[in-house]
Amino acid sequence: MPKTMFEKIWNLHLVHEQDGNSIIYIDRHLVHEVTSPQAFEGLRLAGRRVLHPEATFAVPDHNIPTVNQDQPISDPISALQVETLRQNCKEFGITLFDLGDERSGIVHVMGPEQGLTLPGSTIVCGDSHTATHGAFGSLAFGIGTSEVEHVLATQTLQQKKPKTMLVQVEGVLSETVTPKDIILAIIGKIGIAGGSGCVIEYAGETIRSMTMEGRMTLCNMTIEAGARAGMVAPDEKTFEYFKNKPMSPKGDNWEKALSSWKKLPSDPDAEFDITVKLNANDVLPQVTWGTNPGMVTDINSKIPDPENIQNPGITRALEYMGLVADQAITDIHLDRVFIGSCTNSRIEDLRSVAEFVKGRQVNEHVSAMIVPGRVLKQKRKGSVVFLKLLGSNGALKQDVLCV
């Protein structure tokens, strides 16, 4: 029977199934300082150990300052959380990419760059945007603190099998339309709860043409569509990405992995519970004007009139944002520009910003901030130049932080 990529990965990780409750094996577990302390404490109280310390990797990335990361943390609660992560990693034998380590950074940027994320694998982290890793053909999702403890103790999770949704995007992206515009257009179409209970697979010509970083942005924001996880079938671009990553398979293992990864894409006749289609040729740059990502329209549109939509949430959102019905999007005054977060802080994102701002200055009425997704940047050929360029344009560049 034809299978979707999700079903193939699910079946390959199914340890046991009973009364609709499935035990799924977890290949990679990423932890950070905010959602892990109680999980480690739970293990200690129950006298349990970490079953596979070598499959868990830790990085402090949530509750840390974005300036002067080489200095001791001045906020006592943040300092305690980071120190607790260090102690827990030491006690349970877990690898930590600490502040100052060139491999550290936002957990969802670090994982793929180190080759920890791999096609066909299951990846979890106590953070909803873990869905990012699905860009590489893995099944990746966020979990709660009790589940972090569950994975540490058993290397598995209890799950109810989710439904499947196919989002098919055809057409060509114009120069000013990015993968983030595509995912916002999808959210605008299906709503912020449109993906509830589903794992979404993104497919079609437009998705194939995206870079790995673009696919990461797409899968990252799957959470904003209410879905559990998003994924893109691995292809030659994916395989090329993992060649020679520090922890990706080497030699014979590379060949074996490659032949297994090539079998992952959904079978041509596989059935999804829900199918959604989008034509990328119709998508213009998207602007979210309200208080949730479903309140979105394109750059040439106007703010909607609540009178015509009958949604009390829209009236409240417009009041909060200080916007009025029928105002043109291009007439909205900008206060702040932020470039960062686990959605858009990768080196490729910064490179396109650098190209855009070259020879221009930040307007004196606008505050601009850039928070790169990881520290490795300084070591990359050519990267120093454009970071300097960003700095000289009046934008405030800060150290790494997950937001």
Add this chain to the structure above:
Amino acid sequence: MEAFNTLSGITVPFDKINVDTDQIIPKQFLKKIERTGFGIHLFHDWRYIDDEGTKSNSEFILNYPRYQGSQILLTGDNFGCGSSREHAPWALQDYGFKCIISSRFADIFFNNCRKNGILAVVLQAEEVQALFKEVEANEGCLLTVDLPQQTVCSPGGNKFSFEIDSFAKDCLLEGLDDIGWTLQFEDKIQDYERQARSQKPWLFFDL
């Protein structure tokens, strides 16, 4: 996780409806790095008359001398609504409660109780009212909650049955939290690993 079988305990008749998790454990106490030690902050805003929590409010029912050492919380409809914070059952448990009786619980809170070994018993509203009356009228009244029989009995002769799904009942009776439940299948996890190590060796760093 501690097993729950049969419990006879001092019962606090806490007659309030729609008690949300921020009332159970206010947000300012969520910054801790432990899951223990939340008991002193339980119902903070009602239990203390100062923000620091040093002066106890003698008019709050939990502070009455007759309810000290209580293990059963008898409470009003829709208990545990609001934020999903797992700190709420952690605080109730740390204080000493092992069982909560109400006519309705919020979904997430109900599941979080089970994950932490607290028995949340749902009775009919009129049954809860009958228990309120009896417990308030009789100092030292011990209710008996029998999980195997699925009953709540009082010294005055009230005996009420409650429903519980078999998975939750087994977990509580055996003292199995979700980890405990999964570890029953440890041999299957090992079988899986043996197979996966030969088929997907690149995923195992210890090979």
